Amino acid sequence: ILLTEDGIVNQKVAVMMLEARGYNVAIANNGLEAVERVNRERFDLVLMDVQMPEMDGLEATRVIRSRENETDSHTPIIAMTAHVMKGDRERCLDAGMDGYLAKPIRAETLYNMIENLVADEVVDETITQTTAPDLARVGSGHGVKREQRQNEVLPQGPEEPHVEQLFNWDTALEQLDGDEKTLKDIAEMFMMQYPKLVQAIRGSIENDDMSELRRNAHTLKGSAAVFS
Template sequence: NRKEFALILTDAQMPGLSGFDLVERIRTMPDLAYPTILMLSSARGLQDVTRSRKLGISVYLTKPIRRSALHSAIRTALRQPDRVKPAREAGSRKPRSSRTLRVLVAEDNLVNQKLAAHMLERVGHTPIVVGNGREAFAAMQNDKFDIILMDIQMPVVGGFEATRLIRELKAPTGKRTPIIALTARAMKGDREACLAAGMDGYVPKPIQSKKLMELIAELTGTSGQSAADAEVKPTTGDGDGVLDENALRATTGGNRELVGELAQLFLQELEPRMQEIASAIREGDAERLQFAAHALRGSAASLSAAQVTASAAALEAMARKGNLSKADSVFVCLEGELAGLTARLTILKREA
């Protein structure tokens, strides 16, 4: 009937015509003012979140939702000075100019902290780094961020729990800060688990700068062109498996000083980490071994140290299954591989 409404509240999943299809039809009526649209859904995924942004949906809420949170989201959305207009189709879209984003990085591994911060700074963003989920939650209580990079496996409070706490904290405001999961695991269903936990995207470790920046650009509506420009393509990799220096240089954008800093951080953490692994094996503590081996694997993978990465992954897998019968032999192999890697990293640190 061409009636205009200030607010439309619609469910995403309805028989016959879904909420997204409804919004698409509304957007084909150019003579209507753009109404504020709130979408409710019992399912959540990156595809739905991305589609909501493209259609100009002001708020995307996950059911069940408390009445107070819904009222707050409506008040916040109606206070916006301009109605959110849908994004143009890919063929005619003009990307927004890139802007500096404040990025909260929740990561306990020093090597990965340094590397993630460098990748973000290289394209003009401002990283704020915390070491666990509790610190991430505290940061969200006291500050504002455009997006969050959240490691899954962290001490004190893990990534899933931290995400749940952040979503509950921000639910009454109707504001949803995008959260990208970072994980060294490559298990089937991990991506789906991250999305179900309230995250908006998933990036496996070791982090590839181009993929990370493209996802950040997609979730924040900013241009990702500078990220592509900053990407350095690796040349033919080293074949010995100890350390792929070409891949490491590509990861760091050819920054020799950063390579030296990463080498220093890895070596700094190595002795206590190996002591933790040895102690866990000796005491038959699978949980401790899994955590320590996971941390070593993450650092080694970021440095492109294939042999150490593989051995640490083997220990992590044994610990996850609770079978440590072969852990001693893998540990001996790991010690030999680390001797070669340590020598190479010491040289890189000296040359930086």
């Protein structure tokens, strides 16, 4: 699985969830890196953040889909976003994504969506028997092709949770399967990242750079949501 995410906190959380399920994970830090890696390597699924530097997730997905049209192939792409606003899901669908998850990502929701998408694929005839984690090997060479479906409905992630307090240790711990050490590590990473993001947000405001402001605010919101 290719994880495309620029926030180090969300990278850490997602990698832990995926590896706990038996998936092999590669990381791209922005959409441009994702496009380059998909061109060079074979992935069975891509998790794609929407707001990223260099190239956002929507544009990266459009580029990947455009190139796939030339090869008659299809790599499932799941959007991950801290934005849960009217029209977001439709924009992801229009860009060619197959699924949509709202941050903070919940482990069971993530697993179910990945496995549902993999189950929808037509497995290459050379594969006689396999499991979901086997299908997620990076560079496995066992391709999965998507059935052509008209009027496809995206699997939909949960509504954005209502946050009643700034920090919920129990909820954050539950996301990490009770791994308190990892949660402490992630909290330390967040405390290191937070001042840089706040500084970047202030700089974006001073420079009247709305694009950078949205991106940095999105990263901060997504990282903080891990603890809510």
